Amino acid sequence: MKFPRPVKFPRPVELRTSRLVLRAWRPADAQPFAELNADPEVMAHLPAPLDRAASDALADRAAAALRREGWGWWAVELASTGAFIGFTGLSRTTFEAAFTPAVEVGWRLARPAWGHGYATEAATAAVGFGFEALDLAEIVSFTAVGNLRSRAVMERLGMTHDPGEDFDHPRLPAGHPLRRHVLHRLTRPAAGPRPPGH
Template sequence: MTRDRHPAVRGTERLVLRQWREGDLEPFARLNADPDVMRHFPSLLSREQSDAMVDRLSGHIEAEGWGMWAVERRDTGEFIGFTGLAVPRQDLPFQPCVEVGWRLARDAWGHGYASEAAREALRVGFDELGLTEIVAFTAVANSRSRAVMERLGMVRDAAEDFDHPAVDVGHPVRRHVLYRSVRP
C-alpha cells in the first residue's frame, strides 16, 4: 500500500474522505477491537486482520479511484473510521450491486458524521460513477445503521432481507436487512 502520499479525495463541511495512511492503522485496529463498534459483526478483528483490511481498501481506491475511504474530522485531523462505496466480496442474492457502508469509532457516534460522509459517498456513486442504484445492508438489530440508512432516504426492501453467507448459521447477526437508494 502506498500511504501518506494521497491528498484528500472527497470532503464535506466537517469531514475529509481520503486514501488510507500509515497513521490510520493503529486507531483502525482499536476501532475493530472495540466490542461496541463491532457488536453487529460476527467477531472482533485482530490487528493483522484490521491491517489486511486497510491494505484491501486502500488497494481498491488506488486501482479504481473510489472505495471505502478513511474519514477524518476537518477541525482536528482525527481519524474516525471509514465510509464509502464497495462491491461486496460475498455472493449475495441481490448482486450485482454497489453498497454504501461506514464504520466509525465509538466517540464519533451521535454527531451525524456517518450520515454526512455516507451522503457524500452516495453523491459520488450517483453523480461521478453514474450508478443507478446503491444498496446498504446490516444485521437486523443494528438500529443505529438502519437509522443512518433511513436518514439518507434509503428504502428498506424487506422482500430482499437475507441471511449473510459470511456469517455462521445460528449466529445472532446472520439475518440482514437490505436498503436501496436509486439515482435521484
C-alpha cells in the same frame, strides 16, 4: 457489476463535506483503526472484533483498492483537527445474493465519533459520488437486523427497506445470531436533461 461509465480514476478521489474529509489511507491511520476494530461495541453487529493483524490487513486492502480504482472505502478524518475517525465508502458486493451484483455504501466509525451525524454526512458524500461520478442507477446498504444505529443512517440517507428482501448472509453459518440481514436501496434521483456532449 457493469458500470455505465469507466470507474477507474488516475489517483484516489478525495471527498470533502463541511466537517469531514474522505481521503486515501495513511500509515498513521493503522493504530486508531486497530483500536476501533478491537472495540466490542463498534463490532457488536459484525462477526467478531479484529486483532491488529486483521485490522492492518483490512486497511491495506482498502488502501490498495483506492489506489487501484480511485474510489472505495475512504479513510475519514475530521476537517477541523485531522483526527482519523473510521471509514466510509462504496464497494462492490463480493457475495452472491438475490440483489447482487450491486454497489453498497457502508461505514464504520470509532465510538467517540458516534452521535454527531458523521456517518450520515460521510455516506451522503459517498452516495453522491456514486450517482454523479460513477453514474450508478442504484446503491444498496445492508446490516444485521439488530443494528439499529446503521439502519437509522440508511433511513436518513433516504433509502427504502422492503422486508421481503431481508436475507441470510451467505458468509455466516446457519443459526448465527447475525445471519439475518436487512437490505436498503437508494435509486439515483431523476435529473433533468444533460447538456449536449455531457
